[in-house]
Amino acid sequence: MAQRHSLAIPYRAPVLAISFLACVATGLELTVNNHAADFPLSAKPGHSVSLSCLVHNSSQAEQLLWYRGNGQxxxxxGNKVNISNICIYPVNESDNGVTFTCKLARDKSMQVSVILDVEFPPQLSGEETLHTEEEKDVTLTCNSKSNPQAQTTWYKDNNKLILQRGHHELYQTSEVFQLSIRKIQKSDNGTYTCMAESSLGRGTKDFHLIVEEKKPVFPKEAVIAAIVVVTVTVFFGIVARKDKLFKVW
Structure with a gap:
């Protein structure tokens, strides 16, 4: 009997290579004055503010950067690695709303910001004396700065101004308080006072409005016509005298 032989074909199972990415959580953290997130900080003019930026959970030296607004x-x-301190002195009104930010030098997305909240009483300014003619329009502009925002009122000759529709108009923003007077009259002459008041105090600013009589305005066409008439009259007068002189000669 013939023997049957089988040929064995070797079989290799595919090997799947699986690689894993190691994710190591370092826990690195920044704080400013013990705050890990952005925060406001109250301050007063003339005082000082100290800010301390600290790196946590780092096994290496980390360089720090400070910014005031967009400027470094x-x-x-000795004040750049792992801990960094800055001092703002003296604090003034212009520092209100300014942001100070501490950043990690190698990863600037890691940062903590401090927004200064500088409180101060109303400060007023503006053009003190205004001259205008009757029937013209005029605007008194009172520039007002304060934190918290102040309530503003207009006075005329030490009495609260009674607004007249169509004659007085008010316009106000956080830093500007305007009084517009339409078609000025002699009765509008006087001292106007801008008064701003907040929980921290009161500020006043006087504006002296001087109303002058309306100057007569001559029509341009009439003036030109008069000049032409005078010129022509003088010209013909000279010509007539010249003819007379020649006849006598």
Whole structure:
């Protein structure tokens, strides 16, 4: 009997290579004055504000950067690694709303910001004396700065101004308080006072409005016509005298 032989074909199962990405959570953190997130900080003019930026959970030296708004703050060499301190002194009104930010130098997305909230009483300014003619329009502009925002009122000759529709108009923003007077009259002459008041105090600013009589206005066409008439009259007068002189001669 013939023997049957089978040929064995070797079989290799595919090997799947699986690689894993290691994700190591370092827990690195920044804080400013013990705050890990952005925060406001109250301050008063003339006082100082100290800000301390600290790196947490880092096994290496981390360089820090400070910014005032978009401008980088200069730091001394011993005040840049793992901990960095800055001092704002003296604080003034212009620092209100300014942002100070501490950033990690190698990863600027890691940052903490401080927004200064500088409180101060009303400060007023504006053009003190205004001259105008009758029947013209005039606007008194009172520039007002305060934090918190102040309530503003207009006075005339030490009495609260009674607004007349069509004659007085008010316009106000957070820093400007305007009084417009339409078709000025002699009775509008006087001292106007802008008064701003907040929980921190009161500020006043006087505006002296001087109303002058309306100057007569001559029509341009009439003036030109008069000049032409005078010129022609003088010209013909000269010509007539010249003819007379020649006849006598």
């Amino acid at each position: 703050v200069g730091l001394e060499d």
